[in-house]
Amino acid sequence: MRIYLEIETKRRELDARILFSVLAASKGFSIVIGRKNKLLSRINFFSPGIYIMKGSRYRPAKLAKNFRKNNFFIFCYDEEGLINISDEYTFHRIPQETLEAVDKFLTWGESETSLLKKNYPEYSEKILTSGNARLDLLKSPIKQIYFDEAKKINEKYGKFDLYVSGFNRANAITKPGLNWLEGSKFDSENIKKTFTRFFHLQKNNMEKTIEFLNLNSDKIKKKIIIRPHPAENISTWKNELKDNLKDNVIYDHLNTNAWMLAADNVFSFYSGALIEAYLLGKSPANLIFEEGNPFKDDFIYNFCKDIVKPKDYDDLILQSNKIREQSKNKDDLSFHIKNTKFFTADIICDEALKFLNNSNYKKIHDKFSNRFFFNFFVYLDRIKNFKYNYLSKKSDQDRQSRMMFQKNPGITIQEVNFTLKSISELLGIKNLVCKEIYPGAFEIKKNF
Secondary structure (H helix, E strand, O other): OOOEEEEEEEHHHHHHHHHHHHHHHOOOOOEEEHHHHHHHOOOOOOOEEEEEOOOOOOOHHHHHHHHHHOOOOEEEOOOOHHHHHHHHHHHHHHOOHHHOOOOEEEEEEHHHHHHHHHOOEEEEEEEEOOOOHHHHOOOOOOOHHHHHHHHHHHHHHHEEEEEOOOOOOOOOOOOOOHHHHOOOOOOOOHHHHHHHHHHHHHHHHHHHHHHHHHHHHOOOOOOOEEEEEOEEOOOHHOOOOOHHHHHOOOOOOOHHHHHHHHOOOEEEOOHHHHHHHHHHHOEEEEEEOOOOOOOOOOOHHHHEEEOOOOOOHHHHHHHHHHHHOOOOOOOOOOOOOOHHHHOHHHHHHHHHHHHHOOOOOOOOOOOOOOHHHHHHHHHHHHHHHHHHHHHHHOHHHHHHHHHHHHHHOOHHOOOOOOOHHHHHHHHHOOOOOEEEEOOOEEEEEEEE
């Protein structure tokens, strides 16, 4: 029984995919993880199973025909569905064509599920409330996988505050400046207004955040680390910050959970990192310089407090310390996040069995999965990469290529095995093995 999981952004998704694989493999599943292009380029060779893809507008509908031809079932998850900007924006991201193309659509919680079922009642049976394995990483004992990394970070940087940037629209690497708005297509005037408001709110707050840090650069008593979003243009931070802050902009492929655990204070502007920091036991602050709530509901306020236009950095830290001293909000989060008491993998695996035990499911072995063809595919991939990089220079493709590399420069079997071993030991799950069955495609299963 085979499940496939795409990885688009390495630091955000790799650990979660491996955790899912550990839990699913313990139930007897074979799981294959890898970058999107690595999996899709071998789809004709893979053993059929359930392919869990990222739901991005019309992508599932475009790919469905080839998946069906190769006897795959299609599950689709909504990576951006935790925080709702507006109902219409949700339907813009998840059009009817997506629900029509997939076998199951996976949501974060009942809030998203009820919204989709109300708008698409004819597809209600396809919508499954599963949560997201990214948040399973924040549970005990699994979050211990970040303790050693957090310790190493503190040994290198000492005590520091962390600013997790989430300006992926206003500072997009693929569409710098106002090009993000000018080059975008919108389904309606309302959607355009929503995006425009959100874009300018991000843009203005980013500019004022940089201005605030520059004005206080000599007053900051300890280091502040700035972690740009994977889809951001990192050079904007490097170019706009003062010289004594430029080296504080750090982009690597460590999971941000390790950085948040190591930090004294965690700041951001309306990003999912605020929720993750809260679930890690931190008291994050939503740092605002131009007010305007970009979201439909106030779900995010369950996890953080606002700090609006602090006078200086001392005032920022003073307010942050007060937040830490206050009692944390203990509201039940399960309406928005399904996997507060369950693992996402348990929910999805139970559903997967219904499809894979179906008499229409045809089990076929992987094709051309041996050492000779592995080396042959490595050679082909190098040729394709050379052609793409050569053709993409000095064009819009160049920015797209840089973003793809910035999000995910590649995954090694050593990285997968290290995290696989760490998580397996914490959960007491034994006899799991990992094999690179095609270049960049890693199979995790139980060694019976």
